[in-house]
Amino acid sequence: MINQKLKQWIQIAISLGIAVWIFWFLYKDIAIESLLEQLQSSNWFWIGTSIFVSFFGYFLRGWRWTLLIHPEQGEKVTPARAYHATMVGYLVNLLIPRAGEVAKCGVLNRTNGISMGHLLGTVILERSVDLLCLVGTILLAFILQNSMFLELAGQLVNLDDLLASLKSNLPIVIGGILILILVVRFILNRFRDHGLINKIQHFFREMGGGIKRINQLENPLGFWISSIVLWVIYFLTMYTVSLGIESTANLSSGEVLLVMVMGSIGMVAPVQGGIGTFHALVAFILIQLGVTEVDGKIFAAIIHGTQLILVLVLGIISWLSMMKLPTWKQPEQA
Template sequence: MINQKLKQWIQVVISLGIAVWIFWFLYRDIAVESLIQQIQSSNWFWIGTSIFISFFGYFLRGWRWTLLIKAEEGQQVSPMRAYHATMVGYLVNLMIPRAGEVAKCGVLTRTNGISIGRLLGTVILERSVDLLCLIGTILLAFVIENKLFLELAGQLVNLESLLMSLRSNLPIALGGLVVVILIIRFVFKRYSDHGLINKIQHFFREIGGGLKSIGNLGNPLGFWGSSIILWVIYFLTMYTVSLGIESTANLSSGEVLLVMVMGSIGMVAPVQGGIGTFHALVAFILIQFGISEVDGKIFAAIIHGTQLLLVLILGIISWLIMMKLPTWKQPETT
């Protein structure tokens, strides 16, 4: 048990160290005065609007979660309580990456008596849908800004040489793909009783079963609708901040969508709150749009900083509220 806790703390320290190093590496040459000047010259009406939109998004995420929680045990979860548990999860994620999912389930287990296993199942389903929405957003960005998307991809990979290589080696590539598929199929059949293979199969079965179960919800339209609206909210959060900063005020909606996609990918990285990775990817794409490196990094710092402060404030308030609630007890039967 001690070794397991020590291992977890080592992982947390390493993750935080990587995040801090990336952040320092990005901002080591930027004077604090430049950041202060940009903050002072920004239009805080738009940045305040961004913060308000984010708050609505957090509440909507809590409401969506209640649609997945069935009151077969314990007490029905209200949207407000689900919101507070969600904010506690975001707060914990700032300290320990991915631990927030368990924390927010633990909070509701204590206050509503629903087993943590059931709640974790709903969180896995939420994350699966969010992943689908992220993929859909990337595809939407490609459709809207396909030329720009390909240009940016070309900055990272030489697409022309890659396509030429694929054309010249198409039979080998197809053959290799078939061989890989056959090997994977053989391994899963031959070692179906192995613990790791079982876990992988169980994981995908859970996702598949979870997605099918959405159709059996009391409000499937509300679930899918809120899932889409959440990503519209993420876009509006980014867009309103861009309007409030002089260097990014002229970005088109398609360009802001690409910035949001890169920022979302940065937030997926296993570091506390996307620190460093979010800033690096957002600054990278803004530089491609002709925005100076300093302005791009300051934009990333402002939007991430305001969201970080919002999560800290709302998360602490929600944690205090949830801790004051009594522990749920099974009603006595007569």
């Protein structure tokens, strides 16, 4: 048990160290005066609007969660209580990556008596739908900004030479794809009892089964609409901040969408609160869009910093609110 806890703390320390190092590497050459000057010259009406929109998004995420929780499980969960549990989860994620999902389930398990197994199942389903929405957002960004996608790809590889090579070796390419499919099928069948293969197959089975179960909810339309609206809110959060900063105020909505996609990918990285990875990817894409390196990094720092402070404040308030509630007890049978 001690070795397991030590291993967990080492993993936390490593992920935090990586995040801090990336952040330091990005900002070591930027003077604090530049950041302060940008903060003073920014339009805080738009940044304040971004914060308000984010707050609404957090509450909507809590409401969406209540749609997945079975009413026969313990005491009925109100949207307010689900919101507070969600914010506690975000707060924990700032210390331990991915631990927030378990933490927010633990909160409702204590206050409403809902089983951890059921709650964790709802969180897995939420994450599966969010993953689908992220993929859909990436496809939308590609449709709206396909030239930028191709330009970025062209920086990594010569697309004309690649296409010419594929055409001249088409039979080999097709044969290679078929062989790859056969190899993957062989591995899945041969090592179907292997732990990693089982986990991968189980993940996709759970995702498929979970998505099918959504249609059996009391309010499936509300779940799907709220899931889409959440990503609209993520976009509006980024877009309103871009309006409030002079160097990004002229970005088109499609370009901001591309920035949001890169930021979302950065937040998926297993580091505390996306620190470092979010900043690196957002700054990178802004530079490609013509924003100076300094302004791109400062933009990333402002939007991430305001969201970080918001999560800290709301998370602590929610944690204190939930800690005041008594532990749920099974009602005595009459």
